[in-house]
Amino acid sequence: MRATRVLTSPAALAAAFLLTGGLAGILALPAAALAGPFDMLQTETNAAHTPVITAPDHVKAGQPFDVTVSVGKKPHPSETGHFIRYIALYAGDVEIARADLTPTLALPTVTFKVQLATTTTLRALSAPNHSAAWVAEKKVAVTAD
Numbered sequence: 001m002r003a004t005r006v007l008t009s010p011a012a013l014a015a016a017f018l019l020t021g022g023l024a025g026i027l028a029l030p031a032a033a034l035a036g037p038f039d040m041l042q043t044e045t046n047a048a049h050t051p052v053i054t055a056p057d058h059v060k061a062g063q064p065f066d067v068t069v070s071v072g073k074k075p076h077p078s079e080t081g082h083f084i085r086y087i088a089l090y091a092g093d094v095e096i097a098r099a100d101l102t103p104t105l106a107l108p109t110v111t112f113k114v115q116l117a118t119t120t121t122l123r124a125l126s127a128p129n130h131s132a133a134w135v136a137e138k139k140v141a142v143t144a145d
Contacts (some may be wrong), residue, residue, distance in 0.1 A: 048072040049086065051124035051136040055114075058141045064115045069124040071108035081136075083129055084108040090123040091116065103129075116142050 047104035054068040070085050076084060085112050089096055097112040108126065118139045127133040 016055060045083055047078050047136045048074055049126065049128060049131075051126045051134060051139040053122055053124050053136055055122060055140055057139075059116060061142050062115055064113050064131055066111050067114050067124070068109065068111040068124060071112075071126045076108050076128075076142055078105075078107060080104060081129075085127045085129050086125075088125045088127075089114070090125070090137055091120045092123070116140060118142050 036098070051071055052070045052073060054070070056065055059065050067089060069089060071084050071087065078101075080103045083106075084101050086098055086100045087108060088098040089112050091114075096114065099110040099112075101108060114122075119139070121137050121139045124136050124138075125133040
């Protein structure tokens with residue numbers, strides 16, 4: 001029996017369809033190739049890997065504010081063999097910002113300027129070079145004024 005694969009977005013389905021030559025090609029792909037950004041995550045808390053989101057609890061609609069994402073409550077290593085490849089910020093399931101990092105010189109902390117129209121759960125992903133990405137969430141309430 002073939003394992004069922006769930007495509008998490010229309011874009012993933014379209015890309016898989018085009019790249020594999022149709023439905024038969026999609027079914028032949030390993031499940032990891034079709035995974036969306038939230039399908040394969042480390043969800044437990046880890047002091048060195050779980051992102052920490054620093055953002056206000058309440059903001060005004062359309063008003064820009066800073067969101068800082070750092071990796072871990074204790075400093076994460078940034079070495080050639082063990083480093084954070086990228087930090088991505090999502091509003092719900094929509095990626096709104098990403099920072100690609102390199103080993104040795106880049107510290108895994110970034111600040112993004114964000115503006116929201118509605119109350120949203122921000123999600124931060126930190127992707128190390130040695131395992132699946134780690135995720136953290138923070139709800140930001142948006143008021144009219």
